[in-house]
Amino acid sequence: MKLLITIVQDQDVPALIEALMEHDFRATKLASTGGFLRAGNTTLLIGVEDGRLELVQNLIKKTCKGRQQGDSHVSVGGATVFSVNVERFERI
Amino acid sequence: MKLLITIVQDQDVPALIEALMEHDFRATKLASTGGFLRAGNTTLLIGVEDGRLELVQNLIKKTCKGRQQGDSHVSVGGATVFSVNVERFERI
Amino acid sequence: MKLLITIVQDQDVPALIEALMEHDFRATKLASTGGFLRAGNTTLLIGVEDGRLELVQNLIKKTCKGRQQGDSHVSVGGATVFSVNVERFERI
Numbered sequence A, B, C: 001m002k003l004l005i006t007i008v009q010d011q012d013v014p015a016l017i018e019a020l021m022e023h024d025f026r027a028t029k030l031a032s033t034g035g036f037l038r039a040g041n042t043t044l045l046i047g048v049e050d051g052r053l054e055l056v057q058n059l060i061k062k063t064c065k066g067r068q069q070g071d072s073h074v075s076v077g078g079a080t081v082f083s084v085n086v087e088r089f090e091r092i
């Protein structure tokens, strides 16, 4: 299993979560702030079985778009994704 | 050392944190939201020495209960726990 | 790449973020709460290329100070840093 720590722009969150839930993925949402633009964004925790990683990456690509943000039109990517190994997963 | 990324229901958080502190564990609390029920829950970060993992898992089992939630009585587990390897721990 | 999950005191966050941005690091900020003192603190996610780990650790040491906090003057460290391996990093 991998835990995807996924940072996306707030406006893409509803579409991404809807797509994840429809495909029977599980996700937890955390409100966050970007270090550079100091604007609100969203950090999603998505625990995914190894065999389904490609599908979740495709759903992220389909729903999260790059944009220009802030007064100085800084380019912000659709999603920043850190994939981390889960040593042990437990649902108690 | 492992970092336990632990998602629990809000009502179990006070009892879990009290049990963790009494047993000299350390924890950090993050407010979060479930992707499916869109209801508030809590994500705890618990950095634990490898030798004490079983004790912390027992404390989670003792204090976090599964319940039915939401209008459609969806069953929500007591805790969802991702255990991740810590390459390096530093207290500066 | 490593993901540094870094817990710092709120008052050190502006100086740390400024130092990180100046040195072309990227960071995401999450509001959090300490389990013991139940006071607000900040959890930063900092994804760092392996070759630049030492520089980011020095920036954390320079900007985050230990203090006595709370009525019972508990000593709180400058920063608690969990370094975790990133299996895969993607900017979509």
Ligand SMILES: Nc1ncnc2c1ncn2[C@@H]1O[C@@H]2COP(=O)(O)O[C@H]3[C@@H](O)[C@H](n4cnc5c(N)ncnc54)O[C@@H]3COP(=O)(O)O[C@H]2[C@H]1O
Pocket: A007, A033, A034, A035, A036, A037, A038, A039, A041, A074, A075, A076, A077, A078, A079, A080, C020, C021, C022, C023, C024, C025, C026, C027, C028, C029, C045, C046, C047, C048, C091
């Ligand atoms: N030190 C710096 N110097 C010059 N330009 C900088 C910069 N830091 C960020 N930027 C630019 O500003 C955009 C917004 O960054 P922000 O930190 O607000 O919001 C970021 C941050 O919250 C998160 N993020 C990206 N890379 C990260 C990393 N390595 N570690 C932690 N968080 C990261 O994802 C959001 C979007 O990042 P993205 O790369 O698409 O887009 C970034 C990037 O194009």
Ligand SMILES: Nc1ncnc2c1ncn2[C@@H]1O[C@@H]2COP(=O)(O)O[C@H]3[C@@H](O)[C@H](n4cnc5c(N)ncnc54)O[C@@H]3COP(=O)(O)O[C@H]2[C@H]1O
Pocket: A020, A021, A022, A023, A024, A025, A026, A027, A028, A029, A045, A046, A047, A048, A091, B007, B033, B034, B035, B036, B037, B038, B039, B041, B074, B075, B076, B077, B078, B079, B080
């Ligand atoms: N692999 C994973 N990655 C990231 N976070 C995870 C996760 N597995 C669980 N979580 C987190 O733990 C909470 C409780 O999950 P649980 O599986 O006990 O209980 C779940 C499960 O029984 C059900 N559920 C969740 N997603 C579903 C989906 N896509 N389809 C059908 N049922 C779902 O609804 C309950 C509440 O879900 P909700 O999302 O509100 O809240 C979830 C979510 O915040």
Ligand SMILES: Nc1ncnc2c1ncn2[C@@H]1O[C@@H]2COP(=O)(O)O[C@H]3[C@@H](O)[C@H](n4cnc5c(N)ncnc54)O[C@@H]3COP(=O)(O)O[C@H]2[C@H]1O
Pocket: B020, B021, B022, B023, B024, B025, B026, B027, B028, B029, B045, B046, B047, B048, B091, C007, C033, C034, C035, C036, C037, C038, C039, C041, C074, C075, C076, C077, C078, C079, C080
């Ligand atoms: N292994 C770990 N896993 C997850 N998060 C961790 C962690 N170690 C530290 N933290 C986070 O870092 C903050 C500062 O910890 P520090 O060890 O410097 O400073 C701590 C420590 O000196 C003391 N302390 C914490 N837990 C204790 C306990 N169970 N018994 C006695 N003293 C405790 O109180 C200070 C404030 O603790 P607080 O919980 O409010 O805030 C903690 C907590 O949010």
